[in-house]
Amino acid sequence: MMWEEANAGKWAAYLASLPSKFDTPMFWNEQDLAELKGTSVVEKLGKEDAERDYREKLLPVISSRKDLFPPHLIPFHYTLERYHIHGSRILSRSFCVEPAPSDASDEPSGTTQNHDDAMDVDVPSDSQSHPAATRVHDNDGDLSVDQDDEDEEEEDIVSMVPMADMLNARYGSENAKLFYGANELRMVTTKPIKAGEQIFNTYNDLPNAELLRRYGHVDYLSLPASLTQGSPNGSAALGNPGDVVELRADLVLTAANDRIYSxxxxxxxxxxxxxxxSQRRIDWWLEMGGDDVFVLEPPSESLLPEDLVSLVRLLCDDDEWRKAQDKEKPPKAKKDKVVLEVTKQALLKRQALYEGSLEDDEALMNLSSDLPLNKKHATIVRAGEKRILRAILHQLELTIEALSQKGGMSNGEGSSRGKRKGMDDDDNGGKKARR
Known part of the structure; x- marks a missing residue:
């Protein structure tokens, strides 16, 4: 794209029609980025990685081919700024399109529809040296490419699609989708649209943190009652129904160890x-393919992700740890009192990562209509995540209280780690029998 722009190629007019200014956090200053403290947005930007790739990979290639990249054009068309701009254009406007089968017709069909995350371009960094790369946290807290995602995405073609990329998106509003055949792409309506209504092509109803990181906007709609009960401010009724909270496994480990120490x-x-x-168990969990980040959704019947419950049981229960090794399979997601209490402490640690309270954010949104755009977006993202944490913590407290009163479900005291029995058992299933 940089070469096409520099050489006034076939697609130069299209590129000139694309935005050169973005509201994504990639372009925020440090003061604005500080407003996102506690969210996962900043650590996913990958700005330092992108700029390192620019210096160490892109510039050496450009410098080595003066026939393709005339030196006098480099200060204008191949700068770090243009690199970020084109990368952001790809991140915000491209489509992941599956290669059409050889016998594909040009007629749109459900089997040739693009992915649910139609405009999601989180491709591996080997294919695109830009923060759009699909990344996960490794157990050291650094960013690394997810090999499973890499294998999965290799089959897709990241495509810029003129005209189709003009459509906006909004939670729960999709009424058009990209279809493709062997020789063309078609944006096709999926439901009746009245004259004057907007056409939306939505990408899997992403949470505000991802909308802001990738596209520079947030959704601000009516929320379900489960997230607004007890809020003193009217603005609490607005947000993104698709919001989630990410909980890192290191916070779960700390909460589990705190309980074991006590x-x-x-x-x-x-x-x-x-x-x-604990480190030994975490290493085993990761070797077995366990996640190190857990996605928490608004409270539902299940309340907690099964893999989160499984990890807490693995960390806190010696019997479950032994069984897991024997079966080479993580524990079942059985929620007892210990699991709920440890999870509650992990969520409180997660909650403490934010600056200020939910009420502070809600009051700011409710009283200040002239907030700078970046601050407004950051506040909406923070508040949405805090609401989910508050709602889950409330449900956890009610469940723990009910278990305490009932006394019927095991609280794990007999086999939890740190007890004399768990630490001193012999070869008959005890600590010395572990691999």
Missing amino acids: TAAPPAQNVSAIAAE
């Missing part, structure tokens, strides 16, 4: 042993 006998002399054992 129940160890005697506590002081077991700290290093408990930490080493």
Whole structure:
């Protein structure tokens, strides 16, 4: 795209019609980025990685081919600024299109419809040296390419699609979708649209954190009652129904260890042993393909992700740890009192990462209609995540209280880590029998 623009190629007029200014956090200053503290947006930007790729990969190639990249054009068309602009154009406007089968017709059909995340271009960094790369947190907290996503995305073609990329998006409003045959792409309406109504091509109803990171906007719509009960401000009724909260496994590990330390006998002399054992279990979890980030959705019947419950049981219950190794399979997602209490503490730690309270954010949105755009967007993202955490914590407290009163479900005391039995068992299923 940079070459096409520099050489006034076939697509230069199309590129000239695309925006050169973006409201995405990639272009925010440090003060504005600080407003996103606690969210996962900043750590997913990949700005430093992108700029390192520009310096170490792109510039050497450009410098080595003066026949393709005349030196006098480099300061104008191949700068870091243009690199970020074109990368952001791809991130915000491209489509992931599956290669059409050899016998595909040009007629639109459900089998040739593009992905649910039609405009999602999170491709591996090997294919595109830009923060659009699909990344996950490794167990050191750094960013790394997800190999499974890499294999999956290799089959897709990242495409800029003139005209189709003009359509806006809004939660729950999709009424058109991209279809393709062997020789053409078609944006086709999926439901009746009245004259004067807007055509929306939505990408999988993403949460505001992702909408802001990728596209520079947020959704601000009516929310379900489960997220607005007890809020003192009217603005609490607005947000993105698709919002989620990401919970890192290191916070779960800290919460689990805190509980184990408090129940160890005697506590002081077991700290290093408990930490080493916890790390061993986390390593096993990751080796078995377990996630290190858990996605928390607004409260539902299940309340907590099954893999999160499974990890807490693995960390806190010696019997479950032994069974997991024997079966080479993580524990079942059984929620007992210990699981709920440890998860509650992990969520409180997650909640503490934000600046200010939910009420502060809601009051700011309710009283200040002239907020700078970046601050407004950041506040909406923060508030949406805080609402989910508050709602889940409320449900957890009610469930823990009910279990305490009932006394019928196991609270894991008999086999939890740190107890004398769990730490000193012999080869008959005890600690010494672990691999």
